[in-house]
Amino acid sequence: MKARVTIMLKDGVLDPQGEAIRHALGSLGHQGVNGVRQGxxxxxxxxxxxxxxxxxxxxxxxxxxxxxxxxxxxxxEIG
Structure with a gap:
């Protein structure tokens, strides 16, 4: 049997990696990304x-x- 665990930072916890991704996307010309949370x-x-x-x-x-x-x-998720 397979299990999938998805882990994310809780709301309100700063996500510096997500912010770095958001900034990099903007630098690459991808506009309109207002927030990124990575997990x-x-x-x-x-x-x-x-x-x-x-x-x-x-x-x-x-x-x-x-x-x-x-x-x-x-x-x-179990499946």
Whole structure:
């Protein structure tokens, strides 16, 4: 079973990398981009076959290692 975790900075947390991307896009002539937030996607290949058990386990992974829950939010897709 596959799991996909999307991790983004929480609203209100400064995103210097996103701001650098926004600035670079403007420098390359891409106008009208008013904000950029960057994040990361982690794909996991799991042995688990039960979707709810997999979601619970991946959530534990996010809380324990994959996401810094003080400044980041995450979502889990199981499929």
């Amino acid at each position: 990361k996607i982690i794909e996991l290949e799991l042995d688990e076959t039960d979707p709810e058990t997999a979601r619970t386990e991946v959530t534990r992974m996010c809380e324990g290692l994959l996401a810094n829950t003080v400044i980041e939010k995450y979502s889990v």
